[in-house]
Amino acid sequence: MEIQHMEFEAERMTGEADAKTLARAIGAVDPDAKVDVDVDTKIIKIDSWLLAEEFLIAFEDAGYKAKISKG
Numbered sequence: 001m002e003i004q005h006m007e008f009e010a011e012r013m014t015g016e017a018d019a020k021t022l023a024r025a026i027g028a029v030d031p032d033a034k035v036d037v038d039v040d041t042k043i044i045k046i047d048s049w050l051l052a053e054e055f056l057i058a059f060e061d062a063g064y065k066a067k068i069s070k071g
Contacts, residue, residue: 001049006071008044008062025062
C-alpha cells in the first residue's frame with residue numbers, strides 16, 4: 001500500500017501531555033506511522049498507509065475530538 005500524508009485538527013489539545021497521548025493513540029493503530037503533533041496549532045500530521053478514518057477512531061477512543069484537515 002502507498003503511504004498517505006494526512007493532517008488532523010484536534011480540539012482541546014493544550015500541552016505536551018495531550019501531544020503524547022495522541023501520539024500513543026496513533027502508535028497503537030500504526031506503530032510505523034510518522035507523526036508530528038504541533039500543540040500550538042493543534043495540528044497532527046501523520047504519514048501512514050492506513051485510512052484517515054482509522055486515526056479518527058483512535059483519537060475518539062483516547063478522548064479527543066478531531067477532524068481531517070488534509071488527506
